[in-house]
Amino acid sequence: xxxxxxxxxxxxxxxxPLALASLVVVGTVRLFLENCSHPEKIICHSSAIEPPLxxxxxxxxxxxxxxxxxxxxxxxxxxxxxxxxxxxxxxxxQVTCQRNGRPDxxxxxxxxxxxxxxxxxxxxxxxxxxxxxxxxxxxxxSIQRSQFxxxxxxxxxxxxxxKKSIHRAPSMKIFxxxxxxxxxxxxxxxxxxxxxSDHAVKHTVHKRLVKLDSxxxxxxxxxGVDVLVFESYVWWMYSPLIxxxxxxxxxxxxxxxxxxxxxxxxxxxxxxxxxINPQTQKVFFTSSSPTHLWSWEWRTGSDENCFNExxxxxxxxxxxxxxxxxxxxxxxxLHEMKIKVNFLNITQLSxxxxxxxxxxxxxxxxxxxxxxxxxxxxxxxxxxxxxxPGVPDTWNEILYAHLLHNSYNNF
Ligand SMILES: *[C@@H]1O[C@H](CO)[C@@H](O)[C@H](O)[C@H]1NC(C)=O
Ligand SMILES: *[C@@H]1O[C@H](CO)[C@@H](O)[C@H](O)[C@H]1NC(C)=O
Ligand SMILES: *[C@@H]1O[C@H](CO)[C@@H](O)[C@H](O)[C@H]1NC(C)=O
Ligand SMILES: *[C@@H]1O[C@H](CO)[C@@H](O)[C@H](O)[C@H]1NC(C)=O
Ligand SMILES: *[C@@H]1O[C@H](CO)[C@@H](O)[C@H](O)[C@H]1NC(C)=O
Ligand SMILES: *[C@@H]1O[C@H](CO)[C@@H](O)[C@H](O)[C@H]1NC(C)=O
Ligand SMILES: *[C@@H]1O[C@H](CO)[C@@H](O)[C@H](O)[C@H]1NC(C)=O
Numbered sequence: 001x002x003x004x005x006x007x008x009x010x011x012x013x014x015x016x017p018l019a020l021a022s023l024v025v026v027g028t029v030r031l032f033l034e035n036c037s038h039p040e041k042i043i044c045h046s047s048a049i050e051p052p053l054x055x056x057x058x059x060x061x062x063x064x065x066x067x068x069x070x071x072x073x074x075x076x077x078x079x080x081x082x083x084x085x086x087x088x089x090x091x092x093x094q095v096t097c098q099r100n101g102r103p104d105x106x107x108x109x110x111x112x113x114x115x116x117x118x119x120x121x122x123x124x125x126x127x128x129x130x131x132x133x134x135x136x137x138x139x140x141x142s143i144q145r146s147q148f149x150x151x152x153x154x155x156x157x158x159x160x161x162x163k164k165s166i167h168r169a170p171s172m173k174i175f176x177x178x179x180x181x182x183x184x185x186x187x188x189x190x191x192x193x194x195x196x197s198d199h200a201v202k203h204t205v206h207k208r209l210v211k212l213d214s215x216x217x218x219x220x221x222x223x224g225v226d227v228l229v230f231e232s233y234v235w236w237m238y239s240p241l242i243x244x245x246x247x248x249x250x251x252x253x254x255x256x257x258x259x260x261x262x263x264x265x266x267x268x269x270x271x272x273x274x275x276i277n278p279q280t281q282k283v284f285f286t287s288s289s290p291t292h293l294w295s296w297e298w299r300t301g302s303d304e305n306c307f308n309e310x311x312x313x314x315x316x317x318x319x320x321x322x323x324x325x326x327x328x329x330x331x332x333x334l335h336e337m338k339i340k341v342n343f344l345n346i347t348q349l350s351x352x353x354x355x356x357x358x359x360x361x362x363x364x365x366x367x368x369x370x371x372x373x374x375x376x377x378x379x380x381x382x383x384x385x386x387x388x389p390g391v392p393d394t395w396n397e398i399l400y401a402h403l404l405h406n407s408y409n410n411f
């Protein structure tokens with residue numbers, strides 16, 4: 001059995017275009033907008049309620065009509081990046097592109113501008129206040145780990161030294177803001193359900209085996225957590241088939257990935273529906289993080305990847321790496337659930353960001369790419385993970401907007 005680090009996933013993934021090309025049809029995704037008539041969205045109707053902690057903002061009054069996922073990237077050197085790479089001590093070498101030698105930095109200067117409203121300005125103190133005596137947990141793979149790191153960087157700047165800490169526990173990284181008794185956790189579970197890839201460092205990439213009906217080993221650590229953010233995608237997409245078990249008797253069988261994904265998601269949905277108290281807990285599910293592995297998809301005739309890309313894609317774009325079928329499975333399952341799960345629909349907005357990946361300015365198996373490896377970007381560039389500061393900061397701004405909105409509803 002080959003043990004590989006997470007950062008080796010990109011190379012493996014470059015196998016999946018052929019496999020997936022046939023599955024992907026751009027177009028018809030069912031709309032799943034925020035709807036204020038939902039019982040948890042009372043605030044949309046009752047502008048009379050005075051917020052307990054914060055003054056009202058335009059954002060909140062427009063929240064109900066605004067699809068925040070519909071918009072464009074605008075250059076905003078004045079307010080972006082939200083933090084400096086060198087000022088955040090918690091970034092892993094995998095994502096510190098400037099320190100790793102990336103020559104351009106414009107990718108840090110883009111702000112997501114929805115068409116019908118403006119996202120609230122990220123306010124670390126406000127969020128820490130919302131998270132006072134609470135736990136926020138990100139569950140998923142290395143993409144999710146970067147969203148965790150982004151969140152920690154966004155929060156840590158307002159916390160003095162000695163009042164913040166980060167430590168590891170099995171499968172977890174735990175950030176604490178002492179004065180607020182606020183905790184932000186990353187939990188490694190690349191398939192959400194159990195698998196043979198559950199060790200955060202020593203896991204097999206090639207011989208994946210997923211237990212579609214088993215979640216207890218992980219979910220025991222999610223009990224009572226105030227805000228849960230789930231994500232799982234890229235690990236499923238190695239080939240169109242995946243080895244899995246489902247129920248008894250314990251038989252390993254090859255499943256179509258779309259089938260396996262749905263079975264796993266239903267196991268998860270069932271756990272959420274029976275274990276979450278919607279009065280005190282909030283659940284989010286992040287849509288797939290796009291990849292930019294094949295430059296011919298945005299530049300006809302080219303034969304490269306995200307390497308050397310310094311500018312977002314302009315105009316409509318959807319890459320074949322983002323499976324519409326999986327997206328539909330997620331929204332269908334969420335729709336059928338008893339507990340309301342907020343769908344963080346970050347795929348489309350991140351699709352434009354071919355410039356945001358770590359490319360060759362990253363490490364692999366714990367070592368920075370050598371100049372020799374860098375000179376061969378076609379095989380070494382990582383077009384799956386993102387530089388920080390960067391695109392995952394925007395996912396957190398959106399998460400922040402949701403939490404701010406919820407905080408008006410006694411959360
Ligand atoms: C919101 O919910 C109402 C009633 O449930 C429905 O009529 C309306 O179409 C929904 N709007 C959206 C945007 O989903
Ligand atoms: C996600 O957002 C994009 C951009 O607004 C939209 O086109 C798409 O329909 C949304 N998908 C879902 C499932 O809500
Ligand atoms: C933003 O900064 C970049 C590089 O630092 C520069 O090239 C660009 O012209 C600036 N844009 C604006 C609108 O100031
Ligand atoms: C709120 O929405 C209205 C109409 O949709 C728009 O004209 C206005 O600019 C929005 N306000 C903000 C602050 O985005
Ligand atoms: C600190 O936060 C935890 C949740 O993370 C909570 O269980 C505990 O009661 C809090 N402590 C105090 C003193 O409020
Ligand atoms: C499933 O496992 C068998 C036995 O190890 C292996 O031969 C096969 O290639 C695996 N299938 C996939 C899709 O990985
Ligand atoms: C990358 O960009 C640099 C500077 O624009 C250029 O010299 C080089 O040829 C480009 N490399 C590739 C592989 O496109």
